[in-house]
Amino acid sequence: MNLLLRTGINAVLPIGILVLLGSAILAFAEPYQVRVAYAFFMNLVIAIGLQVFMGNTGVVSFGHVSFMGISAYAVSLLTIPLALKKTLIPKAPFELATVHVGIVPAIVLALLFTALVAWLSGMVLKRVGGAAAEILTLALLVISFVVFNAWIDLTRGPRSLYGIPVVSSLPWAMAAAAVAIFVAKLFRDSDGGLQLRASSENLLAARAMGVPVESLRLRAWVISAVLVGVGGILHATYLGTIGPNSYYFTQTFLIMAMVILGGMRSVSGTIVGTALISVGSEAARSLENGPVIFGSKLPEMFGLTGFFLGTVIVLCMTLRRDGILGDDEFEDIVRQRRMRKTEAAAAAGVAAS
Amino acid sequence: MNLLRKAEVAMPPPPAMSVPGDVPPEQRLLPGVEKKLRPGVKAGLVVQGLSKKFGGIYAVKDVYLDCRIGQIVGLIGPNGAGKTTMMNLISGALRPDSGVVFIDGETVSAASPADCAEAGIARTFQNIRLFKRMTVRQNVEVARITHRRVAKGKESGPGVDEILKLLNLDGLAELKAGNLPYGHQRRVEIARAMALSPRVILLDEPAAGMNEQESRALIGSVQMIRDRFGCGVIVIDHDLKFIMEVSEHLYVMHLGEVIVHGPPEQVRHDERVIEIYLGRKARK
Numbered sequence: 001m002n003l004l005l006r007t008g009i010n011a012v013l014p015i016g017i018l019v020l021l022g023s024a025i026l027a028f029a030e031p032y033q034v035r036v037a038y039a040f041f042m043n044l045v046i047a048i049g050l051q052v053f054m055g056n057t058g059v060v061s062f063g064h065v066s067f068m069g070i071s072a073y074a075v076s077l078l079t080i081p082l083a084l085k086k087t088l089i090p091k092a093p094f095e096l097a098t099v100h101v102g103i104v105p106a107i108v109l110a111l112l113f114t115a116l117v118a119w120l121s122g123m124v125l126k127r128v129g130g131a132a133a134e135i136l137t138l139a140l141l142v143i144s145f146v147v148f149n150a151w152i153d154l155t156r157g158p159r160s161l162y163g164i165p166v167v168s169s170l171p172w173a174m175a176a177a178a179v180a181i182f183v184a185k186l187f188r189d190s191d192g193g194l195q196l197r198a199s200s201e202n203l204l205a206a207r208a209m210g211v212p213v214e215s216l217r218l219r220a221w222v223i224s225a226v227l228v229g230v231g232g233i234l235h236a237t238y239l240g241t242i243g244p245n246s247y248y249f250t251q252t253f254l255i256m257a258m259v260i261l262g263g264m265r266s267v268s269g270t271i272v273g274t275a276l277i278s279v280g281s282e283a284a285r286s287l288e289n290g291p292v293i294f295g296s297k298l299p300e301m302f303g304l305t306g307f308f309l310g311t312v313i314v315l316c317m318t319l320r321r322d323g324i325l326g327d328d329e330f331e332d333i334v335r336q337r338r339m340r341k342t343e344a345a346a347a348a349g350v351a352a353s
Numbered sequence: 354m355n356l357l358r359k360a361e362v363a364m365p366p367p368p369a370m371s372v373p374g375d376v377p378p379e380q381r382l383l384p385g386v387e388k389k390l391r392p393g394v395k396a397g398l399v400v401q402g403l404s405k406k407f408g409g410i411y412a413v414k415d416v417y418l419d420c421r422i423g424q425i426v427g428l429i430g431p432n433g434a435g436k437t438t439m440m441n442l443i444s445g446a447l448r449p450d451s452g453v454v455f456i457d458g459e460t461v462s463a464a465s466p467a468d469c470a471e472a473g474i475a476r477t478f479q480n481i482r483l484f485k486r487m488t489v490r491q492n493v494e495v496a497r498i499t500h501r502r503v504a505k506g507k508e509s510g511p512g513v514d515e516i517l518k519l520l521n522l523d524g525l526a527e528l529k530a531g532n533l534p535y536g537h538q539r540r541v542e543i544a545r546a547m548a549l550s551p552r553v554i555l556l557d558e559p560a561a562g563m564n565e566q567e568s569r570a571l572i573g574s575v576q577m578i579r580d581r582f583g584c585g586v587i588v589i590d591h592d593l594k595f596i597m598e599v600s601e602h603l604y605v606m607h608l609g610e611v612i613v614h615g616p617p618e619q620v621r622h623d624e625r626v627i628e629i630y631l632g633r634k635a636r637k
Binding site: 191194195197198201202204205206207208209210211212213265327339 | 444445446465466467469470471475476478482483484485486487491492494495496498499500501502503527545546549
């Protein structure tokens with residue numbers, strides 16, 4: 001069967017559920033809940049981007065959030081109105097203070113730039129595997145944070161950039177999530193994706209079967225970086241203001257928890273993980289402020305969200321290392337259930353005769 | 354190390370038969386093989402003067418070996434003879450210090466494992482290395498993708514479905530490879546290697562852990578592979594009985610060198626082979 005068609009069929013179920021959910025929120029929910037839903041879809045795009053790399057190569061990446069930052073800053077620097085730019089970053093390098101482009105070309109340029117940075121860093125990363133690669137991704141996160149934070153002329157550092165045109169809304173985030181799911185599933189089931197997953201299970205055997213491990217790793221790295229970059233654009237164009245702290249450990253940890261909890265080797269697992277973590281951390285956040293429940297005032301517990309995420313990762317690593325769904329996509333679960341049913345029916349038939 | 358040196362000194366000088374180095378490989382076609390080749394085609398695997406040292410000691414020393422299309426060649430020797438090192442050198446997992454590996458007359462030595470796979474050398478592993486979380490079909494598919502890429506639309510040999518059927522795996526195609534029993538896993542490894550449509554397949558101790566009956570069945574499978582896929586087969590094992598039966602030509606390695614090679618019947622009665630397998634006293 002044609003790969004595109006098959007992926008399309010398999011993606012209908014998760015995308016359909018998400019679109020229904022999003023539409024219901026759009027129709028009935030209050031602005032606060034719409035904001036929460038927006039954050040969910042944005043984080044889903046980023047988590048799925050991370051899954052494309054982690055799930056197929058088996059290499060854990062701490063560095064993907066830097067691609068979120070890179071594309072967010074790129075799109076901001078291209079779209080902030082010139083008048084505002086003159087006061088915000090008058091000494092911007094590369095004549096950036098005098099450049100202004102429309103939102104669509106800005107998004108395209110930002111994603112191209114993100115892909116370029118990913119390709120350059122990927123050239124280094126593809127040669128190393130295992131723990132060395134993971135440390136490298138961590139270094140990437142720190143480097144990008146230092147650049148966002150210290151290159152004051154370009155980014156204004158911790159004082160943050162503002163004035164980015166607020167053009168995004170929930171339907172855009174939903175559309176981006178749908179595209180991300182489709183792309184991730186397409187890559188997973190493609191020839192390259194299958195070979196890459198084989199290399200993550202047994203590198204020696206994969207090489208002996210002619211799998212071009214390095215170039216496939218690079219491909220996964222760039223695709224996942226661009227998807228994460230889309231998440232960064234969703235972030236910047238919804239809030240209208242960005243700062244370096246949005247693209248550092250807190251966000252990294254949040255996304256890691258989502259991918260790991262659901263099962264990093266499965267796109268469906270990432271969707272489940274993102275949903276659970278979003279609900280959970282939203283609940284933890286409401287508890288942080290010390291709400292009144294059944295007439296008794298709970299104490300304020302700042303940092304409860306971080307505690308919740310840490311606990312989830314610890315529990316997941318000890319109890320279910322492969323995550324909730326393990327290797328399986330939704331369609332695999334349906335198929336396995338059907339297989340078991342026919343087997344059971346056959347067994348019953350034998351028993352009856 | 355001293356032990357090794359002593360053993361080396363104690364070795365009798367190799368007779369003329371086992372020193373094929375001074376004859377060009379093209380002229381060293383084994384009897385009966387020429388008929389299987391089109392005239393002028395140097396089809397199959399030729400290994401010329403392969404050496405590899407680990408920490409100053411030869412693991413493999415100046416080995417000449419060939420395996421033509423349609424031939425089953427055995428490589429045997431006691432533990433530590435250098436069989437698996439040979440396997441790793443031929444399949445690109447190790448780089449030789451010197452020597453050349455040819456496939457169909459083209460050099461492949463000093464290539465990576467992926468290059469070797471593309472050139473037509475497939476292998477199995479002594480300690481099974483399957484993609485355990487994937488289905489049996491996906492395991493085979495991974496190798497087939499490489500073949501499709503290399504063949505550029507001109508696929509040769511049986512396709513994935515047929516390979517699964519040939520190795521009696523068609524009923525297990527959708528099961529995860531890691532959940533299969535040991536014997537089945539060995540068959541999946543062979544199926545995966547065959548999906549490369551290789552010129553030569555290297556089987557690393559395929560009979561390890563099998564009982565008499567299973568290894569007898571394996572002989573049939575190895576011959577089926579040769580006939581059905583039209584490739585050369587190199588079987589490595591230290592089980593004399595199995596390898597005598599399966600192979601048409603036998604190389605005996607000891608301490609990194611090929612000490613004898615020839616048809617199994619001839620090798621069986623060779624004094625040096627008896628000596629390294631049964632000890633010096635057995636000769637008397």
